[in-house]
Amino acid sequence: xxTTTTTYRDDVACxxxxxxxxDVIDIILDRGMVIDVFLRVSLVGIEIVKVDIRIVIAxxxxxxxxxxxxxxxxxxxxxxxxxxxxLFGGAGGGGMVRKAGEKGAKHAAKAGEKKAKGVASxxxxxxxGAKDKVRSxxxxxxxxxxx
Amino acid sequence: MSRIYVYGVVRxxxxxxxxxxxxxxxxxxxxxxxxxxxxxxxSAAPDGMLARRRDIIAHQDALLAxxxxxxxxxxxxxxxxxxxxxxxxRLSDRPEEQLAxxxxxxxxxxxxxxxxxxxxxxxxxxxxxxxxRRLHSQLRAHPGYEASIRLGQAVAEGxxxxxxxxxxRTRDRIRALADDTAAGPELDGCVLNLxxxxxxxxxxxxxxxxxxxxxxxxxxxxxxLSGPLxxxxxxxxxxxxxxARRSAPTTARAR
Numbered sequence: 154x155x156t157t158t159t160t161y162r163d164d165v166a167c168x169x170x171x172x173x174x175x176d177v178i179d180i181i182l183d184r185g186m187v188i189d190v191f192l193r194v195s196l197v198g199i200e201i202v203k204v205d206i207r208i209v210i211a212x213x214x215x216x217x218x219x220x221x222x223x224x225x226x227x228x229x230x231x232x233x234x235x236x237x238x239x240l241f242g243g244a245g246g247g248g249m250v251r252k253a254g255e256k257g258a259k260h261a262a263k264a265g266e267k268k269a270k271g272v273a274s275x276x277x278x279x280x281x282g283a284k285d286k287v288r289s290x291x292x293x294x295x296x297x298x299x300x
Numbered sequence: 301m302s303r304i305y306v307y308g309v310v311r312x313x314x315x316x317x318x319x320x321x322x323x324x325x326x327x328x329x330x331x332x333x334x335x336x337x338x339x340x341x342x343s344a345a346p347d348g349m350l351a352r353r354r355d356i357i358a359h360q361d362a363l364l365a366x367x368x369x370x371x372x373x374x375x376x377x378x379x380x381x382x383x384x385x386x387x388x389x390r391l392s393d394r395p396e397e398q399l400a401x402x403x404x405x406x407x408x409x410x411x412x413x414x415x416x417x418x419x420x421x422x423x424x425x426x427x428x429x430x431x432x433r434r435l436h437s438q439l440r441a442h443p444g445y446e447a448s449i450r451l452g453q454a455v456a457e458g459x460x461x462x463x464x465x466x467x468x469r470t471r472d473r474i475r476a477l478a479d480d481t482a483a484g485p486e487l488d489g490c491v492l493n494l495x496x497x498x499x500x501x502x503x504x505x506x507x508x509x510x511x512x513x514x515x516x517x518x519x520x521x522x523x524x525l526s527g528p529l530x531x532x533x534x535x536x537x538x539x540x541x542x543x544a545r546r547s548a549p550t551t552a553r554a555r
Contacts, residue, residue, distance in 0.1 A: 155364060157527070159525045161514040161524070161525075177529060179484055179485050180412055181356055182378075184484070184533045185375050186374065186535040187375075190390065194345075195351065195378075199378060216449050216455075219451070222455075
């Protein structure tokens with residue numbers, strides 16, 4: 154028997170990961186029988202691990218990031234209305250190519266974002282920048298945002 | 301003086317796993333410390349122990365291996381006893397209560413479901429929420445720090461509401477499959493962190509139902525389902541409150 158974690162993002166169930174600590178560490182450190190006469194292993198060590206998983210983000214930073222994302226979304230919608238017809242024309246075959254391209258780019262963007270989120274716990278601001286780069290580097294993403 | 305590391309409590313006669321070993325580097329071997337009908341699974345505690353990744357995994361793996369052959373009351377990570385007599389004294393203190401917990405955990409596993417806010421849902425949210433669109437056009441007309449904060453806060457709350465609604469509906473559907481539930485600690489970005497006590501046979505149906513809910517509430521919340529876990533969240537002795545929480549359960553906000 155081993156513990157697995159299945160992550161569902163949108164309707165895609167990612168392959169279950171085995172033996173990962175991240176998703177259950179709050180349970181292992183916070184739950185389980187406690188006997189008052191026992192000692193807890195080096196409390197300092199436990200607190201450090203806990204702080205590590207409880208990502209502390211200044212709310213203001215998050216709010217500004219969301220506001221920025223709203224503004225960017227409009228910009229992206231504008232760009233799309235100009236460039237997409239030029240790129241793919243009105244032909245039926247073109248539509249399919251576009252759809253496939255969008256799908257691939259969407260996944261790539263997701264993967265990139267996931268990486269950005271991992272970094273986020275340590276440097277939220279840097280991650281914001283990385284996300285922007287991922288978004289601007291992947292034109293398929295523009296279509297999705299404007300749909 | 302050598303301290304004892306305690307992994308969990310089992311019924312006396314419970315076979316010890318041969319494969320996994322305990323905390324420390326090199327890993328300390330697991331031992332049984334019986335006292336009447338109850339047995340503590342222990343090892344020597346290495347000097348200068350810290351909450352290291354390797355040790356947390358060793359604790360978890362030892363408990364999973366024990367749970368494969370019968371019920372086990374898992375100790376919280378990092379429980380050290382000064383000596384064997386202390387452990388024996390604890391086992392002998394009202395053993396019937398601990399046996400009752402073991403009975404309750406027999407043939408059961410813990411599954412943990414977390415629901416997280418989906419930041420990608422921003423376009424849908426903006427389409428659905430007139431107030432957000434108003435704030436947004438105000439910001440475009442009069443850009444500024446305060447207006448950005450107001451919009452960002454409204455977006456964050458909107459995304460949170462969306463995720464929470466999906467999480468609560470999912471919870472209400474799968475709760476019927478579980479014997480019991482226990483709220484986990486509140487985590488940033490999580491709108492739901494809930495553990496379920498399940499019969500082993502129910503695990504498959506539980507997973508399938510979760511997958512159904514996920515499909516239904518797609519784009520509202522991201523879900524992470526972990527398990528089977530040792531029953532960390534269901535160790536409270538009868539008449540004893542659940543392990544203390546630092547904050548109110550996340551689900552309370554649903555109402």
